[in-house]
Amino acid sequence: MLNIASANRVHSARERLLDAAAELFATRGFQAVGLRDLASCLGLQAGSLYHHIENKQSLLFELIESALSNLMLDTMRRLKSARSAREHLPIFIKTFVAFNFNERHKLALITREFANLDEEQKQQIVQLKNSYSSLLSKIIAHERGEKTNSGGDTCPTTHAVIVILFGQSQWYALESTESRLTKTLTNLVMCLIAQSKKNREPAALQRTFEHSSGR
Numbered sequence: 001m002l003n004i005a006s007a008n009r010v011h012s013a014r015e016r017l018l019d020a021a022a023e024l025f026a027t028r029g030f031q032a033v034g035l036r037d038l039a040s041c042l043g044l045q046a047g048s049l050y051h052h053i054e055n056k057q058s059l060l061f062e063l064i065e066s067a068l069s070n071l072m073l074d075t076m077r078r079l080k081s082a083r084s085a086r087e088h089l090p091i092f093i094k095t096f097v098a099f100n101f102n103e104r105h106k107l108a109l110i111t112r113e114f115a116n117l118d119e120e121q122k123q124q125i126v127q128l129k130n131s132y133s134s135l136l137s138k139i140i141a142h143e144r145g146e147k148t149n150s151g152g153d154t155c156p157t158t159h160a161v162i163v164i165l166f167g168q169s170q171w172y173a174l175e176s177t178e179s180r181l182t183k184t185l186t187n188l189v190m191c192l193i194a195q196s197k198k199n200r201e202p203a204a205l206q207r208t209f210e211h212s213s214g215r
Contacts, residue, residue: 014052016042022063026105030060030113060113061121067106068128071099075135088139089193090186096165097182104169111166133158143190144197157196161189 020041024033035056039046053059075095082088100107114125137158141147165185176184 017049017052018059018063021059022105022109025060025063025113026108030056030109030116057116057118057121060109061117061125063106064109064114064117064125065121065128067099067103067110068125068132070103071096072128072132072135074099075132079135085142089143089189090182092136092139093165093186093189094182097178097185100169100181101178107166107169111169133162136161140193143193155196157193160192164188164192 017038021033021038024038024041028037033056035049036046038056039049053062075092078091078095079088082091114122117125137155140155140157140161168181168185
């Protein structure tokens with residue numbers, strides 16, 4: 001049985017492994033990094049890594065899965081602290097930007113290395129992405145004064161916002177501050193939602209007219 005000191009050393013070694021893998025995969029690319037590279041970075045023999053991981057692909061999956069799960073949980077926790085529904089969208093974006101700054105390497109894995117997972121792993125990650133998108137869809141529906149889609153489908157506006165949030169990490173200036181990026185993205189998303197609401201109004205009026213005229 002491991003004593004506390006030994007358990008802490010094992011935990012510390014695994015945390016160091018996860019941090020090093022996230023950085024190497026993000027900066028060099030998953031395919032370009034071998035287990036020997038990872039072991040060398042940690043000052044270990046390649047074979048010793050198998051005490052902590054099954055293989056390189058399972059390590060990538062763990063990094064992406066844990067990153068998305070933590071983002072989802074942190075977002076939900078912060079949303080619960082909101083004083084009103086009007087605060088939900090700014091909180092959602094602020095939480096993502098904090099993730100963007102604090103977990104930049106893991107964000108890069110989510111956006112660039114998904115293709116390197118196997119099909120079963122991809123399905124699990126897609127489920128997490130869908131849950132995150134559904135959370136945003138409910139917020140956007142409220143902003144547009146619409147009923148929440150009970151089926152959990154995400155609207156085109158939600159997809160666009162998700163692309164903006166995750167995509168900006170690929171091109172936005174690194175010298176931007178967290179508060180500045182939060183403000184920029186919040187304003188951009190609010191404008192996008194307002195425009196989508198405006199575009200839907202003529203169609204809604206047309207459906208109302210057709211219904212009242214018996215068409």
